[in-house]
Every structure is written in C-alpha cells, then in structure tokens.
Amino acid sequence: MKRRPRRSIPATLTAVVLLAACALVAVVAIQMLLGERPWIRYDTVAVALHDTRWSDVISAIVGAGAVLLGLVLVLAAVLPGKPTVLPLRGDLDSGASRRSYRSTLRTAAATVDGVSDATVKLKSRTVSATVSTGRTTTDGLADAVRGAIAHRLDQIDPALRPTVKVRVRAARSAS
Template sequence: MKRHPRRSVPATLTALVLLAACALVAVVTIQMLLGETPWIRYDTVAAALHGTRWTDTVTAIVGAAAVLLGLILVLAAIIPGKPVVLPLRGDLDSGASRRSYRSTLRVAASAVDGVSDARVKLKPRTIAATVTTGRTTIDGLADAVRRSVEERLDQIDPAVRPTVRVKIRAVRKAS
C-alpha cells in the first residue's frame, strides 16, 4: 500500500478557472439571448483576435504562458509526491501514515538517556535522526539512538527497511 497525495491544489485551481470561464460564457450568452448589452461583445473580441498575427510578441508571450501552465499541470499530475501511507510487511494490505511513522520514531530517539530533543526526517531509503543533547561527552549516544530507532522499526516492521543515520548536536562543548 503506497497511497500518494492527491493533487487537489492544481485540480481545484484548474476547476475554478474553467468554472469562471464557463460562467462568463453563460452570462454573456444569456445576455445576448435576452437582447441586453453583453459584458463582452463578440464583435470586439473577434476584431481583436482577427487583427492579431502569429508573429506578434503578445501572441508569443500568451502562447508560451499557456504551454508553461500546461506543462506544470501535466507534471503535477504525473510526478508522484511523497507517499502519505507507508507500506508495512504482513499478510494484510496495511500501512502507517507518514506523520505517525515519523512521530513514533522521534519518540524512540528522544527516549534515550541524555537526549533533550530529537528530529526525524523520512527519506526514501533512509531515516535521518538529529538529536540534541546537553552532555559534554557524546560517546556512544549515536549508537544508543540508532539501536532505539531500529528496535522501534522492528516493532513497526516496514515493507522496505530504511537505514538509520544519526547526527548528534551537543549544546555544551567539553572543556
């Protein structure tokens, strides 16, 4: 189970732009059918477009912007984002949310004696834990944090076992 994030922001923006364009066309059409003066006159738009040449700078800029916007939307649809649910090993199709996975590993890292703060970053194949300590000697602390995080990983049992990297930040330096 690898559920990727939905592309709701690009889809919503595209839908709103299309809705606004359709609403404008509908309002102008209804105004024309009722014999009222439309907000946008067809003759004015047709004359402006008829007078435009393919070699004009404005045409090239508008075309380039449309192509760029289209490429951005296609790339947003094709390129997968970070998985929202990370797969777990087992008989069932199960997974853990990225947020709970990260917070569980952060708690495991901060449970080690001498660690005052822990931050965990989930990368595709690695877990990077950065811990802060008030100790002046940090000998063995990285190994203890790595063991604690790996024990928690054994309990979680992810489908793909990431490697654990630990970085220690000492607040106080040894004199």
C-alpha cells in the same frame, strides 16, 4: 487503502480557473440577453483576436504559457508523489501512515537518555533524525539514537528498510 497522494491542489486550481471562466462567460451572456452593456464585448475580443498574427510576440508568449501550464498539469498527474501510506511487511495488505511512522520513530529517538528534543524526517530510503541534548560531550549518543530507531523499525517491520542517519546538536560547548 490509498497508498499515493491525491492530486487535489492541481485539480482544485484547474477547477477554480475553469469555474471562473465559465462564470465570466455566463455573466456576459446574461448581460447581452438582458440588453445591458456587457463587461467584455464580443466584438472587441473578436477584432483583437482577428488582428493578432501567429508571428507576433504576444502569440508566442501566450502559446508558451499554455504549453508550460499543460506540461505542469500532465507531470502532476503522471509523476508519483510521496506515498501517504508506507507498506509493511507481512501476509496482509497493511501499511502505516507517514505521520504515525514519523511520530513513532521520533518518540523512539526522544526516549534515549540525554536527548531533550528530536525531529525526524522521512525520505524515500532514509530516516534522518536530528536530536538535541544538554550534554557537553555527545560521545555515543548518535549510536544510541540510531539503535533505538533501528529497534523500533524492527518492531514496525517496514517492507523497505530505510537507512538511519542521526545528527546530534549540543546546546552547550565543552569549554
């Protein structure tokens, strides 16, 4: 079971950039072997690199860009992302996907009387629910939604119990 996200976006971008660089080198090498005029001349690149000094501004900019790109890729590989599977309490190694976890909590919030629409956001230690209602007075609605979500969390029994925050939006005013 994969509990952490895969780093597919940084890996894909790195692979595409390396593939483009390799394809360019291969095309230039084939053009040189066939005696055609290459897209990038080796002599031009060698002279430009030979004339560049370490104290030039362009060297500092390219070096800083390479260091920044390297740090971003290392951080993307090392720092944990949002878990894709949230662990459940119990004897077995079990979990629930973020999507199903969120949708079951949204369903629990939407079944409360007076709620017309519900959205749920999962954060590391909190569940934030925003519910819409057509009622003019919303007294007790937030507590009812909080209770419904807490009851569903009791049924799911997550390993780390999140705190529940509820925000009620009324469509009409009480004027």
